[in-house]
Amino acid sequence: MxxxxxxxxxxxxxxxxxxxRRPVVIVGAGPVGLTLALDLARRDVPVVVIDDSDHIGSGSRAVCWAKKTLEVFDRLGVGEAVAREGVRWQRGRVFxxxxxxYHFDLLPEAxxxxPAMVNLQQDQVEARLVRAVQLEQRIELRGRHELIGLEQDADDPSQxxxxxxxxxxxxxxMRADWVAACDGARSPTRTLLGLGFAGQVFEDRFLIADVRLAPGARPRGLDPARPERWFWFDPPFxxxxxxxxHAQADGLWRIDFQLGRDADVEAERQPERIQRRVAAMLDGAPFELAWSSIYQFACRRAERFRVGRVLLAGDAAHQVSPFGxxxxxxxxQDADNLGWKLAAVLKGEGGEGLLDAYEFERMEAADDNIGHSTRATDFISPKTALSRRLRKAVLDLAAHADFAKPLVNSGRLSLPTEHLASPLSTPDDAHWAAGxxxxxxxxxxxxxxxxxxxEALAGGFALLAFGWAVELPGxxxxxxxxxxxxxxxYGAAPGSVYLVRPDAIVAARWHRFDxxxxxxxxxxxxGRTHV
Structure with missing residues (x-):
């Protein structure tokens, strides 16, 4: 491509x-900033996106796109293309x-x-988003615009x-009513705001190798027609x-090798070393090395996601390990949560409490993801002899004891966070058995x-009425x-009603319409404060 x-x-x-003066300036033209720009434009909000680069980064990087994210992309007009061009999968095996x-199925129901997951290299997903942005008259995408200063009006932040x-x-x-910082883990915006970015940096290093197998090669029984996620603990190779x-688009396979905290990074970068590692894993099957990288990762988040009229999203707000x-x-999903709220505030339809709720909900999601990510990393990379013995015992038991299978943690795969304590939700006033x-x-x-x-919800507020029609102006x-x-x-009976938010989150539900x-x-x- x-x-x-x-x-x-x-x-x-x-x-x-x-x-x-611009309604919204977005800093960063990665998947998060581009998604937010498209979301706002669909809500008739003009947007300027600035980025210090003028092109898309290379390599797979983020590769697994979860069902909720695909649903967001679908609402913005790119979901079907991503699902079509990527590799669909829902099953995984752990060795x-x-x-x-054990093995698992992410979406056992039709x-x-x-789909449950689509694997498509980040550069190809970004390409789809960039093209959609470039076709949108309400978005101006400016390359080689580097943010170096940020100042909010001290006397009147509303200015x-x-x-x-x-x-x-x-x-x-430039002047903006609102700024969204989507500028990555090294976020200049976050630095200019003076926000802390606390958490844990993991010392282990990992190698990514994107490889293309020779035609007809099926080492270890790999079947491109039935792609699955395979994870090995302590493999012989x-x-x-x-x-x-993971299988990827264009006939590529992505392999992540744990190298350990003491790895010699410069030596591991050498193509000959990478070739040997991959060859051992693929049983000597012929392959071509398409791209490689070595990474470390951290689990941390910013102390705030909103500072006045500046909001943080994506890696600028939080980092997790790649496992899961x-x-x-x-x-x-940050962008999905923020877009409708920011548009409602700009149009006077909602109060600024919506943006405080964005911070509350997405900090909750970040903490949820960091917790899952940290636990997975601790299992994948145990730090003590005791934790290594415990992991071995769990893995040995999981092969023949069902109770041990949930204890195996190769990365709990991405699911949207449930915002049960959201200030925007109306608690149930009666018991619900399901839904x-x-x-x-x-x-x-x-x-x-x-x-x-x-599809029918289409990014606005909607009322789902089960069993008979109701009406409510507006x-x-x-x-x-x-x-x-x-x-x-939805656990619905005749007469049940659900109020659904523009980001497809349930806001309230009743057994009878009122x-x-x-x-x-x-x-x-x-977010109207009088409620």
């Missing part, structure tokens, strides 16, 4: 020498040595538009933010360490007339049968 560029050009405000310890930007033609200032294997695919997925509670993601289901429920209502698959997934209760729950979900 030819990757699009976004070359530098002088803006009108540079030529005029006078800052032009101890060469013996299988009836969802999007906005001044950004000082360095370009090939020198410095100039890489003793004492772990290895992760929680980094890029949680960042895209997603307020703060939970709304599940998908096929519609009788064709299409999918999450609120879209979807009437669904009380005996269909959607009703079963217009006043729905209006009150809608006001709460919009």
């Amino acid at each position: 030819d990757l699009p560029r976004y070359p530098y050009h002088q803006s009108l405000e540079q030529r005029a020498g006078q800052p032009q 101890h040595g060469e013996r299988e310890a 009836g969802h538009k999007m 906005g933010v001044t950004l000082t930007v360095r370009t090939p033609d020198g410095l100039f200032d 890489h003793p004492g360490q772990s290895v992760l294997l 695919a929680r980094g890029a997925n949680s960042g895209v 997603p509670a307020p703060g939970w993601p709304a599940p998908d289901a096929p519609l009788e007339e064709g299409g999918w429920l999450l 609120l879209r209502v979807l009437t669904l049968p009380a005996d269909g698959l959607a009703a079963r997934r 217009a006043a209760a729905v209006q009150q729950a809608l006001a709460r979900a919009l």
Whole structure:
């Protein structure tokens, strides 16, 4: 795939020498910033995206895109392309040595538009997002614009933010009502805000190798027609360490080798060394090395996700290990959470409490992901003799004892966080035996007339009415049968009603429709302080 560029050009405000006030400036043109820009543009909010580069980075980097993220992409018009071009999978196998310890299925039920996981290299996902952005008249994507200064109006923060930007033609200032920092783990925006970024940096190093097998090669029984996630603890071809294997698009396979904390990084970078490692893993099958990298990782987050009129998202706000695919997925879900809230505030439909709720919910999600990520890393890379013995015992037991299988941790794969304590949710006023509670993601289901429920929600507030039609001025209502698959997934009976947020999170639910209760729950979900 030819990757699009976004070359530098002088803006009108540079030529005029006078800052032009923008509703939103997004710093960073990675998957998170581009997703947020598309989301805001779909809500008729003009956006400027600035990035210190003018092109997409190379290599696989983030490669696993989870179902919730694919649903976000689908709403923005790129989900079907990502799912089509990537490798769909839902099953995984975990090995101890060469013996299988256990296997799993991420989506054992049918009836969802999007698959459990799609593997597609980050550069190809970014290419899809960049092209969509470049077609959107409400988005201006500016390459080679480096943020070097940030100042909020001290006397009246409501007056906005001044950004000082360095370009090939020198410095100039931009003005914004709101700024979204989506500029990665080394975020200049976070640094300029003086925010702490606390957590744990892991000393282990890992090697990524993207390889292409010779035609017809199937070492270790790899089957491109049935892609799975394979993870080895202490395999004979890489003793004492772990290895992760994923199928990728374009006939590539990604292999992550744990190297240990004492690895000689310069020696491990040498192509000959990488070739030997891969050859041992592939039983000597012919292959081509397409790309490689060595990484360390950290689990940490910023102390705040909102400082006045500046909001943090993605790696600028939080970092996790790559085990479980929680980094890029949680960042895209940050953008999904933020976009509708920021648009509602800009249009006067919601109070600024929405943005405090963004911070509350996504800090909760970050802590959830960091917890999962840290536990996975501790299991994959035990630090003491006792923890190594405990891991071996768990792996030995898991091969023949079901109770031990959940204890094996090769990375709990990405799922959206349930915001049960969200200030935007209206608690249940009656018992529900099943279905997603307020703060939970709304599940998908096929519609009788064709299409999918999450497609029909389409990024706005909606009321799901099961069994009979109801009306409420100013609120879209979807009437669904009380005996269909959607009703079963929502635990609904005839008369049940769900209020769903624009990011497909349940805001409230009732066993019977009450217009006043729905209006009150809608006001709460919009952050109106009088509720």
